[in-house]
Amino acid sequence: MGVLRDTYTLFIREMLIFKKNLRVNVIRSIIFPIVLILLLGNIGNAPLGVPIAVVNYANNPASLQFVSAVSKSNAVSVYALTTQDAAMQMLAEGQVTIVAVISPTFGTAGSAVPGVTLYVDASSPLASGTSIAVIQNAAASLNSRVTTSSVGSSLQSSGTSVVTNSVYGASSNYKSFLIAGIIIMVTAFGSIWGGGLSMLTDRQLGNLKAFMATPISNSAILMAKVVSGTLQSVIYGILAFGIGILDGGTVASGIAGMPIILWFMLLAALGFSSLAAAIASRISKMEVYMVASMSIVMPQYFLAGAFFPTATLPAIIRPFGTYNPLTFAIDGVRSLMLKGTIPFQSFLVDTTAMLIFTGLMVALSIIMFKKAK
Amino acid sequence: MSDHSNAIEIDHLTKRFGSLVAVNNVSLGIKKGEIFGLLGPNGAGKSTIINILLSLLDPTSGKAYIQGIDMAKEPNKAKLHIGLVAQETVVESELTGEQNLQLFGRLYQMSEDDIKKRIEAMLDLSELQGFRKAYAGTYSGGMQRRLAISKALMHSPSILILDEPTTGLDIQNRTKIWDLLREINEKQQVTILMTTQYLEEADFLCNRIGIIDHGKIMGLGTPSQLKQSIGEGELIEVSAEKENLKAIIATIKEATGKDARVAGEHVTVTVQSNAPKHLEKILDMLNKRKVTFSSVSIHAPTLDDVFLKLTGGSLRDTQQQETSALTKMKLGMGK
Numbered sequence: 001m002g003v004l005r006d007t008y009t010l011f012i013r014e015m016l017i018f019k020k021n022l023r024v025n026v027i028r029s030i031i032f033p034i035v036l037i038l039l040l041g042n043i044g045n046a047p048l049g050v051p052i053a054v055v056n057y058a059n060n061p062a063s064l065q066f067v068s069a070v071s072k073s074n075a076v077s078v079y080a081l082t083t084q085d086a087a088m089q090m091l092a093e094g095q096v097t098i099v100a101v102i103s104p105t106f107g108t109a110g111s112a113v114p115g116v117t118l119y120v121d122a123s124s125p126l127a128s129g130t131s132i133a134v135i136q137n138a139a140a141s142l143n144s145r146v147t148t149s150s151v152g153s154s155l156q157s158s159g160t161s162v163v164t165n166s167v168y169g170a171s172s173n174y175k176s177f178l179i180a181g182i183i184i185m186v187t188a189f190g191s192i193w194g195g196g197l198s199m200l201t202d203r204q205l206g207n208l209k210a211f212m213a214t215p216i217s218n219s220a221i222l223m224a225k226v227v228s229g230t231l232q233s234v235i236y237g238i239l240a241f242g243i244g245i246l247d248g249g250t251v252a253s254g255i256a257g258m259p260i261i262l263w264f265m266l267l268a269a270l271g272f273s274s275l276a277a278a279i280a281s282r283i284s285k286m287e288v289y290m291v292a293s294m295s296i297v298m299p300q301y302f303l304a305g306a307f308f309p310t311a312t313l314p315a316i317i318r319p320f321g322t323y324n325p326l327t328f329a330i331d332g333v334r335s336l337m338l339k340g341t342i343p344f345q346s347f348l349v350d351t352t353a354m355l356i357f358t359g360l361m362v363a364l365s366i367i368m369f370k371k372a373k
Numbered sequence: 374m375s376d377h378s379n380a381i382e383i384d385h386l387t388k389r390f391g392s393l394v395a396v397n398n399v400s401l402g403i404k405k406g407e408i409f410g411l412l413g414p415n416g417a418g419k420s421t422i423i424n425i426l427l428s429l430l431d432p433t434s435g436k437a438y439i440q441g442i443d444m445a446k447e448p449n450k451a452k453l454h455i456g457l458v459a460q461e462t463v464v465e466s467e468l469t470g471e472q473n474l475q476l477f478g479r480l481y482q483m484s485e486d487d488i489k490k491r492i493e494a495m496l497d498l499s500e501l502q503g504f505r506k507a508y509a510g511t512y513s514g515g516m517q518r519r520l521a522i523s524k525a526l527m528h529s530p531s532i533l534i535l536d537e538p539t540t541g542l543d544i545q546n547r548t549k550i551w552d553l554l555r556e557i558n559e560k561q562q563v564t565i566l567m568t569t570q571y572l573e574e575a576d577f578l579c580n581r582i583g584i585i586d587h588g589k590i591m592g593l594g595t596p597s598q599l600k601q602s603i604g605e606g607e608l609i610e611v612s613a614e615k616e617n618l619k620a621i622i623a624t625i626k627e628a629t630g631k632d633a634r635v636a637g638e639h640v641t642v643t644v645q646s647n648a649p650k651h652l653e654k655i656l657d658m659l660n661k662r663k664v665t666f667s668s669v670s671i672h673a674p675t676l677d678d679v680f681l682k683l684t685g686g687s688l689r690d691t692q693q694q695e696t697s698a699l700t701k702m703k704l705g706m707g708k
Binding site: 212 | 427429448449450452457459460463466472476477481508
């Protein structure tokens with residue numbers, strides 16, 4: 001088949017150019033996943049080095065042992081102060097999040113007074129249960145009681161909201177939840193930088209005209225752009241996946257699920273590469289192309305539920321999320337990464353939805369490219 | 374009747390873009406082995422004709438034949454006979470010189486063995502052997518043009534079409550390209566069709582010239598035939614401010630008995646002999662009438678004079694206007 005050979009020739013050309021600009025291409029494509037996965041994926045995790053002020057009114061061996069036990073923990077960093085007033089001043093100024101006052105009776109068995117009294121700034125996002133638990137554990141090992149009292153305007157609501165947030169916050173599952181969304185989004189995003197962009201620059205430089213003046217079929221030009229763009233996008237997706245794994249993301253399905261994850265990446269890449277080629281067929285200005293493609297892809301991050309489930313979208317735009325092609329791809333990948341398996345029926349639904357989208361986009365790119373001549 | 378033994382045969386070709394007629398009923402035959410130049414200002418229809426010959430555009434009416442093959446019926450067969458050097462410097466800047474040639478060898482369905490052999494020949498021809506592994510984007514302007522020409526010749530076409538091959542090049546590089554084109558034409562028997570807006574290029578390089586303006590062929594022939602067409606003798610040219618032109622034309626009419634032609638700020642008249650005598654007389658009368666002018670000259674007919682006569686406008690002036698407009702734009706002085 002002549003068309004396939006011409007497509008291959010032009011595909012090799014695209015990949016040589018991709019290889020020549022490899023560094024730029026890779027850096028451009030991994031900045032987004034690095035920022036999103038490393039920052040967003042780790043938000044809400046147990047913070048390290050929560051500043052606490054310790055006022056030791058006991059100064060007996062037991063209390064010194066308690067302070068050193070607390071100091072050893074990475075979760076807190078300890079400031080030793082002499083008076084409670086000074087410590088409360090620091091708390092008021094936000095320099096510390098917790099003040100621990102050790103009573104003179106610390107370590108005395110049977111004392112009615114609590115050994116340690118904690119004053120917690122509940123309005124601070126750093127005042128997590130972890131740092132309080134460190135203190136409680138240290139005190140418990142020395143058989144001393146701890147009472148906690150919250151300081152700050154919104155102590156009650158903050159206290160409860162921490163519990164609510166922990167559905168996504170802190171748990172490593174959110175990281176995997178996020179990574180599943182991000183790798184599909186990076187794949188879709190990468191399509192903009194692939195075949196579409198190359199078609200645009202080729203037209204500007206006159207390369208497209210030079211190709212059309214050769215006896216090759218025009219469809220070979222389009223196919224080479226779409227196929228090379230797809231491959232490049234999948235490479236970007238795999239890089240993003242690697243970043244997610246390095247950051248501690250988990251894949252419940254293990255290696256066995258990888259072919260299916262790749263399959264969904266491939267469908268997303270093919271669909272969006274075709275869309276990019278279709279846009280580039282009718283647009284000759286770089287700025288217009290970037291705006292047009294960004295305004296299609298950027299909202300997808302939210303509509304397709306890369307950061308949070310589409311069920312949490314406002315009711316008016318929820319249909320755009322539910323019937324979004326990327327939602328199906330993300331759903332498939334997420335199922336494998338979080339649950340470990342994908343029910344055959346879900347796989348079928350996700351795949352069918354993606355195939356319909358991809359088919360439509362391929363058809364669109366063919367129509368647009370023909371018109372462009 | 375069209376002659377199918379010609380390398381390129383254009384038969385009553387018309388191309389409209391909406392209400393604009395870019396090519397207006399053009400018929401033209403380009404003989405095998407000649408260097409033919411299409412000369413005209415920007416927007417004259419040169420590139421449109423080229424694009425139709427490459428089947429990048431469909432003509433509104435009329436036919437084009439490449440080596441006797443109907444472009445509309447068998448475009449891919451016809452394309453095999455053509456090598457194109459497009460107006461933009463089309464080299465793949467992110468591929469090496471060698472990869473550039475290889476790519477086009479493959480697109481023209483050559484075998485890998487033939488491609489290898491041909492790459493060597495093409496690198497020799499364009500004197501780029503030393504730069505074969507360098508990215509074409511690092512080449513100088515002249516090197517890129519030479520690579521573009523080699524690329525167009527990869528599949529050994531019998532016709533080479535060049536759209537303004539030397540636009541933007543300095544004079545050394547321009548003469549180098551001319552030598553290269555001569556060599557290709559003489560040694561490899563390649564028919565060359567080129568467009569240009571440079572008179573000296575058409576004069577120096579082309580066997581025959583077609584002068585084109587507003588989509589019509591205004592004149593056709595060898596450079597010397599075209600020059601003779603404006604008559605034997607010499608040309609007297611007087612340049613002056615716009616408001617003085619009328620007085621100068623009247624003066625010339627009285628002094629020589631001939632009608633002068635005007636283009637921009639230049640008034641030109643052809644005299645059979647004794648040009649210095651005529652000029653003296655004109656100057657005398659201008660001085661007496663206190664008509665000021667900026668310069669006078671006597672010269673043999675050039676293609677610019679031919680162009681002036683055939684189209685009523687000077688190519689030199691349109692170029693100057695374009696250049697100054699461009700310079701203003703670049704310097705941010707425009708509007």
